[in-house]
Amino acid sequence: MAGNGEFGEPDSGTGTGAGDKRPNALLESWFLRSGWSKGELARQVNRRARQLGAVHISTDTSRVRRWLDGEQPREPIPRLLSELFSERFGCAVSVEDLGLRSLHQSPSTAGVDLPWTAPQTVALMSEFSRSDLMLARRGFLGGSLALTAGPGLVEPMQRWLQPMHGEPLTTVEQSTSSRRTGHRLSRPELELLESTTVMFRKWDAQCGGGLRRKAVVGQLHEVTDLLQEPQTEDTGRRLFRVAAELAELAGWMSYDVGLQPTAQKYFVLALHAAKEADDKPLGSYVLSNMARQMIHLGRPDDALELIHLAQYGSRHASTPRTQAMLYAMEARSYANLGQAGKCKRAVRMAEDTFAEANESTDSDAPDPDWITFFSEAELYAENGHSFRDLAYAAGRNVTYAGLAEPAIGRAVELFGRDLEHHRSYALNLIGLATVHLLKREPERGAAAASEAIGIAKKVRSERLNTRLRKTVDSAVREYGDVTEVIELGNELATRLPEAAQTPA
Template sequence: MGGKQPNERLTAWFGRSGWSKGELARQVNREARRLGAGHVSTDTSRVRRWLDGEQPREPIPRILSELFSERFGCVVTVEDLGLRCTAPAAASSGVDLPWAGDRTVEMINEFTRSDLMLNRGFLGTSLSVAAGPALLEPLQRWLAPVTAEPAAPATAGRAAQGASGSGGTAGRPVAGPRLTPADLDFLTETTTRFREWDAQCGGGLRRKAVVGQLHEVSELLQEPCDEPTRQRLFAVTAELAQLSGWMSFDVGIQPNAQKYFVLALHAAKEAGDTPLGALVLSDMARQMVHMDRARDALELVHLAQYGSRLSATASTQAMLFAMEARAHARTGDAARCRRALRLAEETFEDAEPDTDPSWISFFCLAELRAEAGRAHLDLAHADRAQLTRALVELERAVELYRGDRVHRRAFALALVAEAEALLLADEPDEAARSAYEAAEVAAGIRSERLDTALFTVARTAVARHGALAEVARLADRVGADSSTMRRAV
């Protein structure tokens, strides 16, 4: 018979979710309204037909992908659900964008405006998180040389476009610089202040301020300016977009984070700043590790390493090796992980902080120790002998983080607690105390990643040793903090 075959993939994901058919239908309808697809009206019988093999029309496959991805904390593609996407996945995710300066500016302006208008800074199913070829193939063009557009017959000088970008001001009248060098210095200094805020407070408290500044700079880029000014503005734009992406990632708004990272990569290319582009790719790799797509993370890191091999400082190269180690650890490849960590150590010895760009200043010795600790902690899931090394590295990181690195120190303390909980399974007091200290340090920080790390330790401790005083104290403290940290951004 030629009837429909049950959709076993969707059925498996649906069964694991714990949702009823009615709950899934309600969530689909809610997300469809947020997307503006008012024609979507799903009920339990429609969900049953999907499970039985019916292929829903767009935007439902994309909505389902987003819902299941959020539910499980990893990328669940349309194909993973056994569905077909009638629109190209890369286009719906906002990853496959034209590498043209003017178009990049327009998209940053539009995206930041939409982000600022929404209460929670979440664009819903108008975006999804791309992974696999849909993510990697468009980004390969980051390495392609920039070529000027063909000269228009009636526009003199269009072919003489600067080598820093494919869009820019070619073909338009260029006025004298409206911004002075002092103005550009001020914009750069403001971006540095935003980074310092993130180090102290996490992504939640200042995210909208950074997005607002990015929107304002994109407005400046739409005005005629000379090429040196344009390049500097694109460099500021790239840094602000990268930071907007990082803060969105930190508070758990993954689709927005990926879109900002992609826009930052485009802006960095227009600025001619390959090392900054490598930083953006390393952030995208970190996001993929977080979402259990370690092989995608490796591809992104390798792209960053190859593209910046002739221009990145030792600090940036060491950071990329450390990120490579993290990705190898997630795949369970201990030998390659150790090799990448060794290269990170050796390269970091050649670092000259005085010559580094300001955006890599976060990668200090404490950060290197923390990354090594995380890598060994991931390896410990297959080899418990790695736990001792992980604990040593993470405790060293906690000691090294300066007072202004509150966010990162709190995260390292949470990882210390996780390592102690695994290493000292029968003696939970130490883990509970470390996690409690992390919660104390994290007071006032808005970070979904930190929140999740603390909750992981607390849940494990309560499940195994809920009657102990230290564990009960931790559960109360983390519960109180989490209700605060989960408020709308």
């Protein structure tokens, strides 16, 4: 047993004999570009392991040297390294990208290429939510997951478009009927479940993903139990819709608190459940959140493919509001790819389609609750951030920053009147701060960021905190001699100190 390495790991590594080892050139490349020393990487791994509850992990510089020399560490080390390098470079860095191997995973922690059948969708949602509830100490489950990107993500999601086939849900019913009561949901009970999902969504908007995540996961697990009871066809479809909305919300909350692999798995399960519910607009909404996550992880090409898949799959079923949201996310994808013409076209389509949504009459199909978040404020926010992202992609182009400012400013104004969307208000204040920094207006940028700090203290959102810290750090690096920026850095350190957070 190694005295100074991971607890329980032999010095020779996992499945790699001393004579067979070759230097890990991929890991060494990422390591050298990171700027970390061996000691700093070891400390980062140990710190992340403690946050995940893996207190047995104890890594040092000699162990890091062995990894670079070709030793294959045991789980959860490869996952921890994947997460650390992904955060360092702002893009998805998989275990394989690091030249490391993943051990066999259970179905609940495997990748995203899952069977598209009702019984297996229910079983996987049940297993994954149960594991999350048991192991969610700072996302310990996330330590056994890996982010999927590129064709490995997009190609399995394309099966969402294929007609449903395979085993019916009655297979689950029959296999569990001997040990279940056979209780069928009444209409009032079903409506109560649906209204509870609406309530959870409001809580997320008000308080951030960190406050009610476990409650949402627990509710999802309960719904998967109900899906294993004999239900009528209509009730089963509505239950799958509830499960899809809860899984999407669990994914969104996981994304908000920084549990990226966990978020992606919930989004994939939500898409499967939406397919079983035969709800294409809901499926397109799930895909849009997967795209948003890919933009966050520096994969706008994947995001664009996911958005186009969402648009194609729901083109005859979505309301104008949903279509406008998809156009806005398409614009964000093009912006991050630096494709200005296509970005501007998508922005115009989002605006025109949203105007059509506002002109809808009572006789038109009503919007589902999950898309009501896409308000006028949200439209301005998305389009403004598209121009802001385009400014960065074009080398800090001041012209695009000038296009972004009035749109994000309008979003800030509208969200400032809203008593429910505190996180969105703060995120747009940060967006406005970045625009002012692009325009070389550090005093105005510091004022917007300072206001965001006050809101961030009231909201449990690691995504918000991370963006705020990055914006302030950027301001300090560029304008560290400006009084307002100096004061902003001090305010951030005092009012929002960096600390490990435990998602609920």
